[in-house]
Amino acid sequence: MIPGSYFFILSVILFILGVIAFFVKRDLITQFLSIEVMLNAGNLAFIAFARALNSLHGQVIVFFIITVAAAEAAVGLAIILLIFRQKKTIKSEDMNLMKG
């Protein structure tokens, strides 16, 4: 049996890669994709702990996280589409309406 710490290390690596992608990339859609990567890293940590602690509750939480992520993707993509219609750009640097 593979020790749970391997999975935990993999989840940490994925989360860090998601953070790096979020800060390096400049378009809204790729930044949104990197948020999904971070969510999945969290899911992986949940399932690793669920197996190590021999409980099903972690898997139920992951089920809810996936559902909420689907809802979040729908609303977020609608907002991105709306921004693109109004400003004709999806670069995050151009979102400066609130800049003083």
Add this chain to the structure above:
Amino acid sequence: MAYFLFFLLAIVCVGAVLGMIFSRNQAYNALLLVLAFAALGGIFGLLSAPFIAVVQIIIYAGAIMVLFIFVIMMINLREGILPEKKKWTIYLSAALALILIVELILAARGSFQALTGPGGEEIASPKALGKLLFTEYLYPFEITSILIIAALVGAIILVKKKEEE
């Protein structure tokens, strides 16, 4: 065998996310993430969570990424987005990410004891999961349905074009 599968899937997953960082084409980014999420579904299967593995592949690698690809097609930028001109933000983010990884490992060091514990070897059957979902987690489950309805209506209202103007 299990170790081989784990390392294969882990390398595919991390490699796909790295490819997303270095690629400039949004459609390739989304397709690389489909690969990463499918590999992650395999890893969930290795963790004796077959139901979550299937849900991961159907909903994440299937439905959500199809949604992303649809939006990428609708936006349809001819030339990719140019990378950041200022190089120092990339170096700064890499340095901060290194600090964050050390912090995360240090913070979770105490829980490694729990992770190397005996662990449940038996397969978490969908039957047991469903029973838990419809008894103990019934209330959150119903609230989730309201959340999805709200998100659906919100997305439609946001994107709808106004007829009168």
